[in-house]
Each structure stands twice: as C-alpha cells, then as structure tokens.
Amino acid sequence: MSLTITCPICGKRNGYEFRYGGQDKGPRPEEDGLTPEKWAEYVHLNENTGGIQKEWWFHRSGCGLWFTILRDTQTNQEIK
Amino acid sequence: MFGKYKRLWKKSRLKSSYDAVIIGGGLHGISTAYFLAKNYGMTDVAILEKRYIGFGGAGRNTAIVRANQRTKENLRLYDEGLKLWPKLMQELDFNMLFFNCGNLNLAHSEAGMSALRLQVASAQFHGIQSELVNAKQCKELVPVLDISDRLAFPIFGGMYHPPGGTLRPESVLWGIAKGASQKGVQIHQETEVKSLEIKNNKVVSVKTGDGKKIHTPRVLNAAGGYSALIANMAGIRLPVDVLPIQAMVSQPLKPFLDHVVSSGVYHAYANQSLKGEVVTGSHMDPWPGYTTQVTARYIKHQAEALTELMPCLRGVKFMRTWGGLADMTPDMAPIIDGNHPIDGFYIDCGWGYFGFKSAPVTGKYMAKFMATGKCPEILKPFTMKRFAQHRLSGETASPVNYGPWN
Numbered sequence: 001m002s003l004t005i006t007c008p009i010c011g012k013r014n015g016y017e018f019r020y021g022g023q024d025k026g027p028r029p030e031e032d033g034l035t036p037e038k039w040a041e042y043v044h045l046n047e048n049t050g051g052i053q054k055e056w057w058f059h060r061s062g063c064g065l066w067f068t069i070l071r072d073t074q075t076n077q078e079i080k
Numbered sequence: 081m082f083g084k085y086k087r088l089w090k091k092s093r094l095k096s097s098y099d100a101v102i103i104g105g106g107l108h109g110i111s112t113a114y115f116l117a118k119n120y121g122m123t124d125v126a127i128l129e130k131r132y133i134g135f136g137g138a139g140r141n142t143a144i145v146r147a148n149q150r151t152k153e154n155l156r157l158y159d160e161g162l163k164l165w166p167k168l169m170q171e172l173d174f175n176m177l178f179f180n181c182g183n184l185n186l187a188h189s190e191a192g193m194s195a196l197r198l199q200v201a202s203a204q205f206h207g208i209q210s211e212l213v214n215a216k217q218c219k220e221l222v223p224v225l226d227i228s229d230r231l232a233f234p235i236f237g238g239m240y241h242p243p244g245g246t247l248r249p250e251s252v253l254w255g256i257a258k259g260a261s262q263k264g265v266q267i268h269q270e271t272e273v274k275s276l277e278i279k280n281n282k283v284v285s286v287k288t289g290d291g292k293k294i295h296t297p298r299v300l301n302a303a304g305g306y307s308a309l310i311a312n313m314a315g316i317r318l319p320v321d322v323l324p325i326q327a328m329v330s331q332p333l334k335p336f337l338d339h340v341v342s343s344g345v346y347h348a349y350a351n352q353s354l355k356g357e358v359v360t361g362s363h364m365d366p367w368p369g370y371t372t373q374v375t376a377r378y379i380k381h382q383a384e385a386l387t388e389l390m391p392c393l394r395g396v397k398f399m400r401t402w403g404g405l406a407d408m409t410p411d412m413a414p415i416i417d418g419n420h421p422i423d424g425f426y427i428d429c430g431w432g433y434f435g436f437k438s439a440p441v442t443g444k445y446m447a448k449f450m451a452t453g454k455c456p457e458i459l460k461p462f463t464m465k466r467f468a469q470h471r472l473s474g475e476t477a478s479p480v481n482y483g484p485w486n
Contacts, residue, residue, distance in 0.1 A: 020367040040468040044319035048308030050370050073369040
C-alpha cells in the first residue's frame, strides 16, 4: 500500500512526490559547549520508532515546502 | 519417503538463566551462537526469536555473496567471509548450494569506470581476485547483455569478481541452526523479548513476552531490521534508518545467466537461481518503516531496468515479490559494539543489505568478542564511537553514485 502525505499547501498527494527529511529531532543544538558526541547524536542517531513518529517531509515535486507530519511506521499510514 | 525427516534443531524448555542470550534467530545470531559453542565451549546459550527462525533478512535476502567492497576494513572481513563458506559446509556436513558464479558490476559512464577502477585496485591490493573488463568482455561473460548504444545509459564496462556467487539462504540457516543445536544451543521461536533489565550499567536479565525473566550476563542484539527497537530497550539510539527493501523472482527459465549482474545506474541486480528463476531487486522505499509491503512501483522499475539491460527478458513474468527490512547506517558499514555503553550488552547490527554475506564470519568474531569481552581487531573499525570521532567508513553500496551525471 503506498503512502499519501498531506501537504499544508497542496493537500493530500502521492508519497513519491515528497522527500523524507528524517525524524523531528527538535532545534539544532546550541554551538556553545557542543561536544562531538552531542553533535553526532543530533546528526546521526535516530529513534527508529516502531509506531507513530513526527517527521519532516519536503514537497520536492510540488510546492517546495518543508513541513512535519505524524506517520505510523508500522503501517506506513499518515496520522491525521 | 515422507515422515522420516528428523528435526534439524531440538525443542527445549526455556530456562531461567543462561551464560548468553542472543536476541534474533537470524543468520548473525545463530552463527554467533554456533561459534560460541564450537570455539569457546559456551554451550549454555539461548537464541530468542520473536517469530520463527529466518523470518527476517535471513529468509528475505537475495543470496548474493561477494568481497568487492571499497574500503580495507570491509574488504578483509568479506574476503574471509567468502572463504568461510566451503569450510562451513564441510564442518557442518550440510550442502548450502554455494554457486561460485562470480559477480559482474556494470558501469555506464567514464565516472563509473573510474569508481570501479578504484574498487578493483583496492581488491587486488588485498589479494582479492577482481578485474576491470570492457563492454565486449561483459558481453562475453553475459551474452544476453545489450552493449549497443540503444540503451539510455550504454554499458561502458564492468568489474568482474570471480570469487563471489550465491548460496541458498534457507540451507545456510538450517545448516548453522542444526550445528548450533547439536552443540547444545537452545533455539526458542515465538519468544519475544519485551524488555532488558540493566543494573549498575550492567545487563542482568531479559523479560520475554509471556513475562518470564531470564538472567544472563551477556545479551547480543542481533535482531537485524528490528535491532534499533531492541537497542531502544537499553536506552541506546542507533545511527540507522530502517528502510523496507523489495526483491522479486521471475518464472523459471532455461539457464542463460551464468553470473550475478548488477548495475548501479539502473539500480538493479539479477542472478539466475539454480531453479532457473531470475532473482532480482535492489530498490529501497525512500522512507523508513517497519512494513514489509511491496509496491507496484518497484515491479515496474525492475521490469524496465532488466529488459533494458537484457532485452531477451521482455515478456517474462514475475512470479513472486516480497519485502524485508534493511537497517542502513550513513556510511554503509555495520555497527559492532560490546560492553559500551552498557556492560554485557553486545550489538551486531546496521548491516543494511550486507547481512547475508557477512553472517558466518561476523558470527565467528562476535563469538570471540562475547567469550573474551575484548573486541577482535577485525571488528574494531565498526564501533559506534566512529560517528562522534567523525571517522565514518568510506564504503559505498555499489558505485550507484557514479553515473553519466558526474
């Protein structure tokens, strides 16, 4: 079953129009006192949630907007 | 002739403590258990598998083995892995149908050829047989290839790696499981691990789905695509993305394809199984997830790619398609750690789609790691610490990144 994603501007569209941008990890860490470990954590480590996760998407073949949605990684369905 | 088959591995009751617990009844877990028992006399080992042996990558891979990677850390591991198959079949007395047919990677541009040149040089430097071939030689190796200018991306040449080939994944799994069971390893299917108990930064026990507590000083996370979820139980996040990957087989055909053929540009690989089916795949879903659903999109892609490279396949039907999970690291190298950050917690994952070819050799060294507590030299480069040290491995999946667009 393929994925559909709701773009805030274009509405519900085929998932292949979008680029996955990773799990929403919150804001980029402050550079003051940032250690390589903390930076690697922010860049590379993922929750890999088996369930509903908040994630970034980019409407590559559409309006070009970056936005977040909730998606269930066990069913590959967008959660409204 | 029916009804006389013996069980390959014994059924046993789950005990309340073991010397080692291995989470995941896939090839990596079973190999590690086998070598723990064989090489280190540690036979009080339980393999806990949530579903059944070979449910995951061990039963869903496309059976290709090779040692033509790009970096020295990976090359030496895969090279030893490749040489281990015949020895393993001998010592287990189990035919794994090792078909030593060789791999041909195609390049479709000068940039692609340069990438292969680097890979061939690395392989030869490490004493691994691998050579650069031109388009005409590709055609001699695989006569059904179209090397004309008709293709959108014509074939420039390739990398031929004779020591590679294919095996029968189920036989590999059954053979090693049988060997492990004979040495006293317990295999528990339908036994899910629900949580890990950690005290004073040390593994103490695991809890199964039906509430049983199993005490153990050593736990190996060898859950393949699901290893990130197991690591999360220990409070460890992994630098992986779990991507579904799909593969398919065609109807059986007369033998026509003597080698494993792959093309990074067309994003497809194919080999003919001993039954005659064309086994093909390589596409991953562009988003992570834990589904093993298949999509029409990739069947179409695969058909287009295969008929472009090998026009004689037009009209051939796909019989079956399936999906599996690949835990992809950003640098295409696995994650192997132990006693860090938690004592007694070992990690063998992040193999992406390299898990099948690496299983027995990694199991051998993982067993050494778990028995001695010290990481063997060959596995050291794969520590998770490399990400904080910015020492990512320079491995590539195949030279997919090099095409006419470079």
